[in-house]
Amino acid sequence: xxxxxxxxxxxxxxxxxxxxxxxxxxNHTVIALIAGLTLPPLALATLWLVAIAAGRLLARTARxxxxxxxxxxxxxxxxxxxxxxxAERDDAGEGPSHKIAA
Numbered sequence: 001x002x003x004x005x006x007x008x009x010x011x012x013x014x015x016x017x018x019x020x021x022x023x024x025x026x027n028h029t030v031i032a033l034i035a036g037l038t039l040p041p042l043a044l045a046t047l048w049l050v051a052i053a054a055g056r057l058l059a060r061t062a063r064x065x066x067x068x069x070x071x072x073x074x075x076x077x078x079x080x081x082x083x084x085x086x087a088e089r090d091d092a093g094e095g096p097s098h099k100i101a102a
Contacts, residue, residue, distance in 0.1 A: 003053065005049060006046075006049040006053055009045050009049055012042055013039070013042040013045075013046045016035050016039050016042055017035075017039060019031065020032060020039055
């Protein structure tokens with residue numbers, strides 16, 4: 001889903017706030033009244049869209065596998081058990097059983 005509605009409504013809210021502020025400072029009462037009446041619903045819509053976007057972001061990060069959350073790297077392989085690696089060294093002639101004192 002696109003973030004365009006959030007950007008659009010946020011821009012409208014900011015523009016309405018600036019128009020309202022300008023019209024109050026310039027004694028444009030009709031424009032100030034209209035902008036003032038439209039500002040609260042636009043602000044609520046912006047807050048609602050921000051909450052939805054935050055919820056989607058939270059849901060997306062909660063669904064990711066644990067190994068890929070921070071770096072995007074594949075998860076590490078589990079280490080081999082110590083007994084298996086000792087047995088492999090013994091078979092290769094590197095372990096203690098092949099070192100016979102003369």
